[in-house]
Amino acid sequence: MIRQLAGRVGQAIVATFGVLTIVFFIMRLSGDPTLLLVPEGATAQQIAELRHALGFDRPLLVQYVAYLADLARLDLGESLVQRAGVAGIVAERIPYTVALATGALLVALGIGIPAGVAMAVWRGSVLERALAGFVLTGQSLPTFWSGILLILLFGVALGWLPTSGADSLQSLVMPSIALGALTMSTFARMTRIAVLDELSRDYVTAARARGLSLRAAVLRHVLRNAAIPVVTIAALEVGNLLAGAVIVETVFAWPGIGQLAIQSIAARDFLVVQAIVLFVSTVYIGMNLLADIAYAVIDPRIRLEQ
Amino acid sequence: MSGRLSPGIIVILALLAGFVFAAAGADLLAHNDPLRQSLLMRLRPPGTSTATTSYLLGTDDLGRDLLARILYGARASLMVAILSVSVSLLVGAMLGLLAGWFRGWTAILVMRFVDTMLSIPAILLAVLTVAVLGPGFLTLVLVLGLTRWPRYTRVAYAQTLQVVTLPYIRAAEMAGCGPVRILLRHILPNIAGPLMVVATSEFGLMILFEAGLSFLGLGVQPPYPSWGSIMAAGRQYVQRAWWLTVFPGAALFVLVLCVNLFGDWLRDRVDPQSRSR
Amino acid sequence: MTAPALHVDNLSLAIGDTVVVDGIGFSVAQGEVMAIVGESGCGKSITAQAIMRLLPPAIRHVGGTIHLGDDDITAIPERAMQAIRGRRMSMIFQEPQAALDPLATIGAQIAEALRQPLSRTRPAVQKMLEEVGISDPGRRIDQRPFELSGGMCQRVLIAAALISRPTILIADEPTTALDVTIQAQILDLLRRLAIERQTAVVLITHDMGVVADIADRVAVMYAGRIAESGPTEAIFAAPRHPYTALLLASIPRLSDIPKSQLATIEGRVPTPAEYGAGCRFANRCPRADARCTSETPKLRPIGPARLTACHHAEAMA
Numbered sequence: 013m014i015r016q017l018a019g020r021v022g023q024a025i026v027a028t029f030g031v032l033t034i035v036f037f038i039m040r041l042s043g044d045p046t047l048l049l050v051p052e053g054a055t056a057q058q059i060a061e062l063r064h065a066l067g068f069d070r071p072l073l074v075q076y077v078a079y080l081a082d083l084a085r086l087d088l089g090e091s092l093v094q095r096a097g098v099a100g101i102v103a104e105r106i107p108y109t110v111a112l113a114t115g116a117l118l119v120a121l122g123i124g125i126p127a128g129v130a131m132a133v134w135r136g137s138v139l140e141r142a143l144a145g146f147v148l149t150g151q152s153l154p155t156f157w158s159g160i161l162l163i164l165l166f167g168v169a170l171g172w173l174p175t176s177g178a179d180s181l182q183s184l185v186m187p188s189i190a191l192g193a194l195t196m197s198t199f200a201r202m203t204r205i206a207v208l209d210e211l212s213r214d215y216v217t218a219a220r221a222r223g224l225s226l227r228a229a230v231l232r233h234v235l236r237n238a239a240i241p242v243v244t245i246a247a248l249e250v251g252n253l254l255a256g257a258v259i260v261e262t263v264f265a266w267p268g269i270g271q272l273a274i275q276s277i278a279a280r281d282f283l284v285v286q287a288i289v290l291f292v293s294t295v296y297i298g299m300n301l302l303a304d305i306a307y308a309v310i311d312p313r314i315r316l317e318q
Numbered sequence: 319m320s321g322r323l324s325p326g327i328i329v330i331l332a333l334l335a336g337f338v339f340a341a342a343g344a345d346l347l348a349h350n351d352p353l354r355q356s357l358l359m360r361l362r363p364p365g366t367s368t369a370t371t372s373y374l375l376g377t378d379d380l381g382r383d384l385l386a387r388i389l390y391g392a393r394a395s396l397m398v399a400i401l402s403v404s405v406s407l408l409v410g411a412m413l414g415l416l417a418g419w420f421r422g423w424t425a426i427l428v429m430r431f432v433d434t435m436l437s438i439p440a441i442l443l444a445v446l447t448v449a450v451l452g453p454g455f456l457t458l459v460l461v462l463g464l465t466r467w468p469r470y471t472r473v474a475y476a477q478t479l480q481v482v483t484l485p486y487i488r489a490a491e492m493a494g495c496g497p498v499r500i501l502l503r504h505i506l507p508n509i510a511g512p513l514m515v516v517a518t519s520e521f522g523l524m525i526l527f528e529a530g531l532s533f534l535g536l537g538v539q540p541p542y543p544s545w546g547s548i549m550a551a552g553r554q555y556v557q558r559a560w561w562l563t564v565f566p567g568a569a570l571f572v573l574v575l576c577v578n579l580f581g582d583w584l585r586d587r588v589d590p591q592s593r594s595r
Numbered sequence: 596m597t598a599p600a601l602h603v604d605n606l607s608l609a610i611g612d613t614v615v616v617d618g619i620g621f622s623v624a625q626g627e628v629m630a631i632v633g634e635s636g637c638g639k640s641i642t643a644q645a646i647m648r649l650l651p652p653a654i655r656h657v658g659g660t661i662h663l664g665d666d667d668i669t670a671i672p673e674r675a676m677q678a679i680r681g682r683r684m685s686m687i688f689q690e691p692q693a694a695l696d697p698l699a700t701i702g703a704q705i706a707e708a709l710r711q712p713l714s715r716t717r718p719a720v721q722k723m724l725e726e727v728g729i730s731d732p733g734r735r736i737d738q739r740p741f742e743l744s745g746g747m748c749q750r751v752l753i754a755a756a757l758i759s760r761p762t763i764l765i766a767d768e769p770t771t772a773l774d775v776t777i778q779a780q781i782l783d784l785l786r787r788l789a790i791e792r793q794t795a796v797v798l799i800t801h802d803m804g805v806v807a808d809i810a811d812r813v814a815v816m817y818a819g820r821i822a823e824s825g826p827t828e829a830i831f832a833a834p835r836h837p838y839t840a841l842l843l844a845s846i847p848r849l850s851d852i853p854k855s856q857l858a859t860i861e862g863r864v865p866t867p868a869e870y871g872a873g874c875r876f877a878n879r880c881p882r883a884d885a886r887c888t889s890e891t892p893k894l895r896p897i898g899p900a901r902l903t904a905c906h907h908a909e910a911m912a
Contacts, residue, residue, distance in 0.1 A: 224677070
């Protein structure tokens, strides 16, 4: 058990290392990363000085080792645009994105899981068809469009909710719905499959043969068993929500790391962009690992197979 | 059962054909130049007509015909999706085939690379790469194509592992077929179905990614129209000109919906076991 | 003679428009073990599910009654049926491990049959575990199915089925998935508990050996109908349906008989879609003649407490 867990941690470390490497090379795809860091209108001499100061004139391998060494010390570098530490700039925005992702996750779990359970339990009913249409809609809606439609309806036409910003808890409602829609669909689909899978098992018939109603059998036995695959999805979806925040935060002017990423691209502040990609990817890998551990906690049978 | 199409799938196919037709025939269908600006005709509502022409879906903030821009936008959307899916299918399937054929270290290396790529959320990877390279049509296609191959590799690898153990592959080998011939002539056709299922679901995603990146200003560049960039411009005028966001968004939504429905239908055909799901 | 504990009359079940169980009937008295024996696909398992009213959605009850004491359970609402299941009527299954929720403790699952949480019923559950022969019940009660062997899981299911002292126990192939030595233990246990608690047992099986071990009476099913029924000893001594005779000939009586020398029944069972007029066994029957393929043999009395559905029954005596 401990050994297998160590194996999983090892895999996560390898993946993190891989992500760092990929990002390192992407940053150098244009040939000269210095150009990504200078404000527009810098002179050739300024650029050359900067290139030397940042070590971009050294051999690639040396740069790579230096990059890893910096990251190992959690040193994300200094933003030349904002003249401040990148880590601080990003950290300031993280709570907003976490709040948004939490809101979206609540929307997704709160609607997606009951919808999935209902689709499985009332299979073949009108309700299932209606929910299937709802789920398919959520899956096909571009977040920037649904975001704008929400603004049009609740912000402009009805005036119920603020159209942008992060002044109050109400500001969080629309972005959470827009961001959560796709994840909601994923949860509903996965939950439906998991519940159908469990419903077909003998232990459900056996529980009913002991006198449990279908409802009681679902609540007492099916849901817990079906939760195992759904938990894994939930962990992975957190990563997707953080990534999806890039667009939703732009639509709603929500001051999280997604908006920061787009603003930093416009401002040619690429160390910030790099830090955000690394942060989200690390969270993603971490959530993956967490899902594996959660698996073992919920399901005593699982011994974290290879 | 097989061979007959349900009314639902016929509607979906007809709609998809309509999008392809709109994209291909944009030159003929649009009676206004999508790039011609007219400051006099800014933000006119749908149904506006003048002495010389009419604007069925209204005009944008620079007085350009929205209908024409949406038709040409369909072209951008489908072109990017077709090309980038082709690139990722080609790269992904090749890597998966090779990993499944050679197994051993090749497979370990390739599959670890796949795991790593999948650890970076796709949209962020694309945003970062496009931003580094500078936006443009070709960049967009290459970036989407070269970041979205791992899912094909996973499927191709798993399927190849299954297929290579089948007796007829051994028979072909003993008959003196070279590995390239076996891979392309005997294994590839056998794994094509599952790959097409992945390709369809990726196609829908690519359309969304193109629109999303264009919305963020990292995709198709102005003045050329893309549904995403039309909506990005329209967002500022959402209170005065709802049509700028509603129409291109609706086109995008219906197209993606059709692709997803088609994908579900295709999956049921290729993998009948999933039908009950 | 008192009313039977369970009386099934003219029961018919269908998948879509295809009738798969065709007007079968039997009764079981208290404390009696009644076996329904037949090959897979003959309809014996869905008969068991119909008695519990736990048919899969695709299968419909199209006719006949099922009386539990004086109540016709085909005519009562689902809520009333829930009150019956587990209390007056219980069931055990072919795959004991699959029939237990892998995540719940066995104690909690047994307690469900008592409609009370384990915290209140612990002593009773523990005593029941002891009764079904599980050693160290105080520890086992909090274990989960994967920590127990298949045989122990079946004992757990028997405990859950019998803890409320039901009048009927349906046992659907209860030993098929178990090792031979465990099979005998489980059958002994069922037999003993049925007598002690005066429970009527409906035993569904494909194995004539199991029937010989514990059944008082037996109904042989073939292709959705009852071929023959009666006391086990009488039927084993002198079958009055050619299908029963062939089934009996296929039991390995001595372990040293090679498998190839066992009688096997030639031909195959017709599928429900192929059911036509006449005797459904005719295509495999050594005695079949023209009458057998045209006229359906009715189930009719032949000898004390015996019924058969064969035109040639008299000739077999």
